Amino acid sequence: MQSDIPSAASEQPPAYSASVKPSQGYGSKSYRWSRDRYSKQRRFLDIWTFVLKLLYAQWSYNKSWSYRGGISEEKKSARRRALAIWIRETLLDLGPTFIKVGQLFSTRADLFPAEYVEELSKLQDRVPAFSYEQVEALIYADLGKTVPELYKSFDPIPLAAASLGQVHRAQLHSGEEVVVKVQRPGLRKLFEIDLDILKGIARYFQRHPDWGRGRDWLGIYEECCRILWEEIEYLNEGRNADTFRRNFRNESWVHVPRVYWRYSSHRVLTLEYMPGIKISHYEALEAAGLDRKMLANLGARAYLHQLLNDGFFHADPHPGNIAVSPDGGLIFYDFGMMGRIQAITRERLMRTFFGISSRDADAVVESLVELGALAPADDMGPVRRSIQYMLDNFMDKPFEVQSVSDISDDLYEIAYDQPFRFPATFTFVMRAFSTLEGVGKGLDPEFNFMEAAKPFAMQLMTDGRGSDPNGLLGELSRQAVEMSNSALGLPRRIEDTIERLERGDLRVRVRAQETDRLLRRVSNVNLGTSYALLLGAFTLSATILVVNGLNWLAVLVCIPGAIAGFSFIRLLRRMDRFDRML
Numbered sequence: 001m002q003s004d005i006p007s008a009a010s011e012q013p014p015a016y017s018a019s020v021k022p023s024q025g026y027g028s029k030s031y032r033w034s035r036d037r038y039s040k041q042r043r044f045l046d047i048w049t050f051v052l053k054l055l056y057a058q059w060s061y062n063k064s065w066s067y068r069g070g071i072s073e074e075k076k077s078a079r080r081r082a083l084a085i086w087i088r089e090t091l092l093d094l095g096p097t098f099i100k101v102g103q104l105f106s107t108r109a110d111l112f113p114a115e116y117v118e119e120l121s122k123l124q125d126r127v128p129a130f131s132y133e134q135v136e137a138l139i140y141a142d143l144g145k146t147v148p149e150l151y152k153s154f155d156p157i158p159l160a161a162a163s164l165g166q167v168h169r170a171q172l173h174s175g176e177e178v179v180v181k182v183q184r185p186g187l188r189k190l191f192e193i194d195l196d197i198l199k200g201i202a203r204y205f206q207r208h209p210d211w212g213r214g215r216d217w218l219g220i221y222e223e224c225c226r227i228l229w230e231e232i233e234y235l236n237e238g239r240n241a242d243t244f245r246r247n248f249r250n251e252s253w254v255h256v257p258r259v260y261w262r263y264s265s266h267r268v269l270t271l272e273y274m275p276g277i278k279i280s281h282y283e284a285l286e287a288a289g290l291d292r293k294m295l296a297n298l299g300a301r302a303y304l305h306q307l308l309n310d311g312f313f314h315a316d317p318h319p320g321n322i323a324v325s326p327d328g329g330l331i332f333y334d335f336g337m338m339g340r341i342q343a344i345t346r347e348r349l350m351r352t353f354f355g356i357s358s359r360d361a362d363a364v365v366e367s368l369v370e371l372g373a374l375a376p377a378d379d380m381g382p383v384r385r386s387i388q389y390m391l392d393n394f395m396d397k398p399f400e401v402q403s404v405s406d407i408s409d410d411l412y413e414i415a416y417d418q419p420f421r422f423p424a425t426f427t428f429v430m431r432a433f434s435t436l437e438g439v440g441k442g443l444d445p446e447f448n449f450m451e452a453a454k455p456f457a458m459q460l461m462t463d464g465r466g467s468d469p470n471g472l473l474g475e476l477s478r479q480a481v482e483m484s485n486s487a488l489g490l491p492r493r494i495e496d497t498i499e500r501l502e503r504g505d506l507r508v509r510v511r512a513q514e515t516d517r518l519l520r521r522v523s524n525v526n527l528g529t530s531y532a533l534l535l536g537a538f539t540l541s542a543t544i545l546v547v548n549g550l551n552w553l554a555v556l557v558c559i560p561g562a563i564a565g566f567s568f569i570r571l572l573r574r575m576d577r578f579d580r581m582l
């Protein structure tokens with residue numbers, strides 16, 4: 001059956017004539033996925049062609065014949081880079097689902113080589129805008145009213161266009177200035193088809209002897225699905241905006257656009273118009289007389305508030321989603337991708353940071369296991385040693401002047417090819433911190449996230465009780481380590497023994513009853529075989545002697561033969577008795 005991926009043309013246009021001229025869309029390149037006639041089978045073929053080409057490239061990467069003039073480290077590095085660029089461009093060609101999946105993977109330095117992650121983080125939504133007729137049709141289909149019935153004016157040219165939707169300026173009949181976020185038509189169907197194909201790919205990768213080893217591709221696939229479906233549910237985004245605004249109701253320096261629920265649906269979101277200067281437009285901020293240093297600190301404060309106070313954070317904090325209002329406050333846009341962290345996870349994250357700051361590899365390993373970021377294994381020695389090595393060597397500067405991106409890069413470097421399973425939340429937090437640090441450094445070259453975070457973290461942890469912050473940090477850190485020790489319930493000596501064991505300073509002799517039994521059985525079988533061979537050899541010799549008429553000699557040979565036979569029977573009976581006993 002030839003089922004076409006629907007495009008906007010399949011939406012029925014409303015029976016009225018628009019008062020504004022529709023825009024023609026401003027994408028110069030025609031993407032296959034945005035065409036009217038694009039079959040599911042064709043899509044399947046396009047996606048799998050990409051995957052197979054990628055696998056071939058990976059496979060031939062270490063083969064010297066695939067390099068002209070022989071293999072070398074430089075050539076391998078150049079190929080990795082070229083491959084990363086090709087992946088980014090192909091994902092763009094494959095459209096919205098793949099652009100989003102690529103953007104999600106750009107946080108997963110624990111899963112992919114650094115070059116891939118770097119290229120994926122450049123993955124910008126460079127897709128054609130859809131036409132105004134399509135906007136009208138979708139609004140009518142969702143809200144049951146025409147654009148002029150709903151809005152006094154509506155700018156047909158979008159203010160911003162991305163892979164999932166576009167934003168138009170408008171005015172309500174009651175006079176409020178708003179923006180209307182409209183979802184790309186046919187997105188739901190495209191997601192269904194693509195995610196179905198991606199499931200097959202995830203299964204294939206899971207079974208792949210190299211790619212599947214130590215990776216939970218199906219789990220990653222499920223996580224991607226959840227995030228993608230959530231992102232295209234605009235009612236959910238509206239609810240997130242409301243929650244976010246509520247969380248910051250006591251902070252006058254954070255602004256969140258109000259949601260006009262009567263003008264919103266699954267695919268249309270009408271929000272208060274809240275213009276501002278993008279936080280990355282440094283010159284414009286300067287020209288407006290805004291204090292860049294202070295803004296960098298506000299950014300950090302806003303994020304720590306979300307993570308430590310609310311446990312509800314903006315998981316997509318790219319500079320385009322944060323603007324500065326004329327009064328110097330921060331405006332947040334786009335609440336499609338939010339992360340939630342439970343109080344217990346927050347506590348564990350804090351413990352990881354305590355562990356890093358006090359360079360205590362055991363505490364880091366323990367908290368990472370608790371976070372689910374590290375699969376518990378019988379022998380944690382190698383991982384612990386890697387972490388201790390990182391803490392001792394990479395982090396030669398004081399913790400407060402470390403950059404978050406360096407710390408996360410180090411962690412990811414260790415994680416790559418190790419039994420780490422960073423949950424998406426963890427990577428989102430790391431990405432949010434790194435992005436924020438980048439923005440902060442752009443605003444104020446002296447900015448250091450750790451330094452900015454310290455007073456705020458103190459304030460939150462002391463819960464307003466206030467005391468010497470350094471002393472408190474030390475105390476809390478000690479308490480955190482002690483708590484985990486007592487939670488384990490192990491006396492110090494046992495812990496020391498485990499430590500020596502991990503370092504390889506201790507030898508262990510294991511005696512297992514089952515193993516003993518098997519060993520005894522093996523040795524009995526060996527003995528039995530020897531008796532049987534002897535018995536056979538003596539019997540054969542005796543027979544040859546009898547045939548040659550040397551009967552007396554044959555009787556003599558029979559004596560050791562009989563002894564061997566007797567021993568053999570006794571052994572069999574003993575083995576039988578022993579087996580029945582167990």
Ligand SMILES: Nc1ncnc2c1ncn2[C@@H]1O[C@H](COP(=O)(O)OP(=O)(O)OP(=O)(O)O)[C@@H](O)[C@H]1O
Pocket residue numbers: 125159160161162163164165166167179181257271272273274275276320321333334335336
């Ligand atoms: N309430 C608003 N007031 C003024 N401008 C807005 C408002 N909401 C969004 N915008 C503008 O539209 C841009 C895109 O909005 P938003 O990020 O919500 O859309 P999106 O489709 O989710 O885009 P992306 O996927 O790239 O984040 C913002 O960067 C901002 O410039």
